[in-house]
Amino acid sequence: MNGVVCDSAHYGEGTGNAGEAEGAGNANHAEGAGKAEGAEPAWRRVAERATLAALLRCCVREVAGPRGQVWAAAPYLLLRLAGTLIRVPASGGIALRFDGDAERLWHGAWRPLSADHLVRLVEAELGEIPPVDAEQDELRAVDAEPEETRPVEGEPGKARPRENEPGEVQPVETEPTEIRPVEGEPGDARPGEAERGEVQPVERESGAASGNGGAGDFGAGRGEGSVAARPVLRRNEEFAGQVAASRAAIAVMLRERAGAKPPQDPWLASEQALVLGHPFHPSPKSRGGAGWVRYAPESHAAFPLRLLGVRDDVLATGGDSGALDGLGEAPPGYTLLPAHPWQLELLAAELAAPFADGRLVDLGDAALPAVPTSSVRTVYEPAIGKCLKFGLDVRITNCVRKNAWYELASAAEVSARLAPVFADLARRLPGTRWLPEPGYRSARLGTRLLEGLGVIVRSSPWEVAGPGVTPILAGTLAALGAVPDGEAPEPAAVVTALRREPVRWWGAYVDHVALPVLDAYFGHGVVLEPHLQNVLVGIDADGMPIEAIFRDMEGTKLVEGRHDLSGLPDPVTRAATYDAARGWNRVVYCIMVNHLPEIAATVAGTAAPHARDDLLHELWADARGRVARHAGRGRLPLPLRDLLAGAPLPAKANLTTRWARSADRDAGYVPVANPFAGVPA
Template identity: 50%
Template sequence: MLLTDPAVTADDATSTALLNCLVREVCAPEQQVWPDEAHLVMRLPRAGVVLRAGLTRPPAGPTYRLAPPYEERREEEWIPAPWNRLANLVAGELELATGHPNPEFLAQVDDSHTALTAIVGSRGEPAADRYIGSEQSLVAGHRFHPSPKARQGSPADWLPYAPETGASFRPLWLAVPEHLVAEEGALDAFTALESYGPTVPPNRRLLPVHPWQLSLLADNPVLQRALADGSLLNLGPSELEAVPTSSVRTAYLPDADVFCKFSLDVRITNCVRKNAWYELTGAISLNDLLPPILEKLDATFLAEPAYRTITLPDRRLYEGLGVILRQGIKSLPGTPLLAGALTDPYSTVLADLPALSTLDGAQAWWDAYVAQVAPPVLSAYLDHGVVLEPHLQNVLICVDDDGMPIHAVFRDLEGTKLTAGHWDLSHIPARVAEALTYAPDRGWNRVVYCLLVNHLTEIAAAVADLHPALEQLLWRTARRHFATHEEHPQVRALLAGVPLPAKANLRTRWSRTADRGAAYVPVPNPLAVPRPL
């Protein structure tokens, strides 16, 4: 369930995210950070400023647990440093470090703060369904992103569709003439969804549309003409309820047990969230290629069997009205929970699991968790050349009645890639194949970052928040599950303790680099053991 603690503030969440990024990407690599009793002190070496934050517990792992108060050293005193002051200091340090400004940065941080303020002020009662509650519990968002809740548009536009507020909505149905329909994949998936829709006029097919999506396209003249002349018919809201998941644009329709990945074409956190034409085709290509391999991994990957869109003469409409269907969850064992919900500081999803109530139980829980999540990801890359993207919002963990992990579920074919040179993609259009592949080293960086830095490190820290004595022991347990792949040199390097690649969200936002080209910074490897004498 969601934690309705009035102490949750947009100011604190914004400050924490900024300082987490500053420590990881600037201060720690340049050895400008040190603990001081109950505080962490960090220096901005070029700006000549010293900051400090509270620590909720002594640092024992590779990630600090920062907390208010956030302060700046002025002469001999520590004075409060509000979130907007911290944003300006971070921007100043980055401009001095890189030699170029970024006029968008402070606006993005401000947008995120505005969104957090709206979210905190609009949160309702948590969903009774545990899975839906977990999807809608990410109030603070990415702990290592400078603007984790940046969301294009006014809160009045998107709050009715915000997962963090417990929202639900009814998709609209467009009736599209058959000759204007573009679709690929197992089209019976759409036939099943259409059975929940209104009666379809002759020679037309139904296209589910997100209401926010259609409002964002309302000024498009091609769309306006098509609606005015009856080429497209807006049949109004569906009788199906849709629940926005953590990604905002992907909604779960419980009655139909299907996900609709809509194309909102707005910037959310890092990227403009739309289904580009090559991503529509790419999802179906991967959905055809991967099942024989995914079946060997002893895990589930939620299939994306089909997409549908319209072929009016405007690519913005082809991409903006494209929707990808994704397999539902009702066939999964136990109760699926979003992995990210287990780590959000304003969620009690992890603490509510009975299995973690004791020290021994928490250790056994972690052992089971790593056993379900890590081996499929490693095997996919090392044995099959498949780059999964197992970050906290792309993994569901199925738990039994006591909360013990019993199965891992991976999702999102957009983030799934193939290792270049491992696969023959000559039958796929060149632009689609380009979007589907990573060079081997880049693919490995992505796997290690998502699995270890973004995911398992955060899960371990959340378990250690409940049982502080456990953190170092947790990583000794985790080594066993990585050691089963020790015949691969990449895994031997991990077990030897080489630094891990952490995605540099702060520096990527500053340089305005596309997410695919994001830089990485080295961070300590918790799998390391003491060096032999």
């Protein structure tokens, strides 16, 4: 989503696992993660491990797996990339948790693999450059600790030692690279089959497995609709710089956290805990623009919003945005409009004229500091108890985080239509909650400023959570114990409950998170986007999940043909809808690939660190039974039957999307193992 640039609001969806060796586990706690004097190299080691792990996961899922170059050799996972054999201890099913250091085979011996070397392997595999396993490349290998870098202006992908704020990355504007796939675009299904929401089966060359915990679950083999046939892609000069910048940003975040005080609010603390970023993204913490550290949730930032007055004749508003008036008082003839201070810096040139002629007036800072949440651009404003979603004209991971004008309108439109849907879901599935987005406000000063100054009002989770319930970001639950600086944003009772009754805890989680998503799609024609950053889980005093709170109207869609949208402008209708096939693929990716596997791997790793695969199998058998029982014994929709039967699932291809420099809305999908495969029916 995010305007015309991408179609997903959030890509910080989760991190690693407690006990991982990728900068998120016990080894990093032992290092003190940078809190001891002179420990900055520890921050860099954490960042290096996290960067290597995320890129390696992408290679398994999107490159080596679809090409049949992944093999299980317990406890290792082996893959071949650009002619180089790599091994890493792995567990966790399709969540791909790495339990030790990754190594590469060179001249008959296993040597440590660095993120820089892996980048060169990716460049050789995907681009038109020579392989990198020759002896001369070995001599050039950079296995030392990475330095914080920023791309050189005018030379995309080339970096130099930082000169300004550490970890800052300048945005790079490029034209999309042409892709010449051998057999269609990645993720495309054959005509007549995509209409049913099916994902084509995968023929594995090796390592075939059930999908619920065995070592062969990690990569899909060749299959229709995958990227099995190697696409011919142009060389991407930006790629190495993006990976390096993301690694530098993680190190900076860890350094800043060491001297900052986390929020006392457990919900806000969980929002600011996603330090390592998306576990399946090649540059999970890449940030465009200058000065981002001041506004980064991972750095425990807090800052006052800037209050503007919009002259009433140029006011743009929709739905109910009245909550914003509680932030202050505008002069006569003006209406109050809060603004993100970073966005005002980014739009300074365009704002000069409306400030000069009085269409806008500067009313100063808000009374209290706002707290940024996990998406960076959405903040919690304590003065009015609301979340406010701003646009930021910077690229964060895949997308420039804009609020397109039609998305401002569609948020309020979708929100109004969801009230009866969630009322029905809550009646049949107690504990189902959502965060309405009743209205927006901006200024009619041309499209650029209409979108750039637009702010969407969203309820806060404390407004909808039940008594005694603590909302915690699902992505933080997926990374229990993995915050590298030793903070524990999740309630301690969660870990106790997980260890005491892991299957019961997991069953409650599935009931509250997965079942409403499926009911919304099949029963109401509503596509929720329940990735790890869009769901808050309500935890009771005993550490058990008893509520699920769904958010983000930009990611929520209405299925075409199931709703009367007559009278809406075409762009608003397009922004608010998916066809049935695309909607189902989005649902099943978010809940069955992005979300539940990460939670399952964390439950198994926390409760049974020495018997993870056995517990994983039990968890997925329990989840399948719950979904099947809830669906009933009648004739089930074909997509649901395929899901329960274990058909492969679509996984978003972030690596190849970034390599091709494609818009996020054009991202392909690759098939991965279904965790329901191989468990009792």
